[in-house]
Amino acid sequence: MRCGKPLADKRMEYCGDCSRKKHAFTQGKALWVYEDGVKASIYRFKYQDRREYARVYAEEIVKAHGGFIRSRHIQAILPVPLHKKRRRERGYNQAELLAKELGKLLGIPVYTDLFIRVRNTRPQKMLNDAERKNNLKEAFKITENIVQLKYILVVDDIYTTGSTLDAAAAALKEAGAAEVYTCCIGIGSDS
Numbered sequence: 001m002r003c004g005k006p007l008a009d010k011r012m013e014y015c016g017d018c019s020r021k022k023h024a025f026t027q028g029k030a031l032w033v034y035e036d037g038v039k040a041s042i043y044r045f046k047y048q049d050r051r052e053y054a055r056v057y058a059e060e061i062v063k064a065h066g067g068f069i070r071s072r073h074i075q076a077i078l079p080v081p082l083h084k085k086r087r088r089e090r091g092y093n094q095a096e097l098l099a100k101e102l103g104k105l106l107g108i109p110v111y112t113d114l115f116i117r118v119r120n121t122r123p124q125k126m127l128n129d130a131e132r133k134n135n136l137k138e139a140f141k142i143t144e145n146i147v148q149l150k151y152i153l154v155v156d157d158i159y160t161t162g163s164t165l166d167a168a169a170a171a172l173k174e175a176g177a178a179e180v181y182t183c184c185i186g187i188g189s190d191s
């Protein structure tokens with residue numbers, strides 16, 4: 001009911017992680033558990049230029065969660081930005097490709113430069129949970145006045161600890177957003 005992780009025990013509302021800590025985002029949805037084929041697919045999407053996957057992911061997300069997204073009156077879809085340097089190296093931001101396809105399918109405006117990463121963060125996978133949080137502190141900056149945007153969907157490729165999306169949601173709420181929802185392609189299972 002919070003991060004969108006599928007739970008083995010269907011009677012539970014929150015995963016272990018979400019029962020322990022409070023997230024800045026309201027609720028999240030994920031398409032698939034991040035394992036095997038999904039892992040390989042996202043890897044190609046991210047690092048091997050398979051940009052066309054964005055359309056397929058978006059179609060599947062709309063099939064699975066379109067009703068949820070529509071019911072939340074989302075006014076804007078925002079991709080989690082990459083730092084400029086990393087974007088330059090990669091040539092594209094995979095979250096942005098996904099956000100754009102989702103926006104097209106759902107008829108919701110996509111804003112690609114409303115928030116930016118303000119400093120180069122160390123790769124998250126090198127860090128533990130506490131370090132991740134610190135690593136992302138004030139890592140997002142809102143570039144424009146967004147007080148008219150109350151309901152926002154933030155899109156990323158993978159949900160790991162949620163700390164990136166928390167930092168993004170916190171920045172958006174500080175700027176005036178009422179509810180921030182999240183959507184990812186892959187998410188870990190509750191273990």
Ligand SMILES: [Zn+2]
Nearest residue numbers: 003005015018
């Ligand atoms: Zn959770």
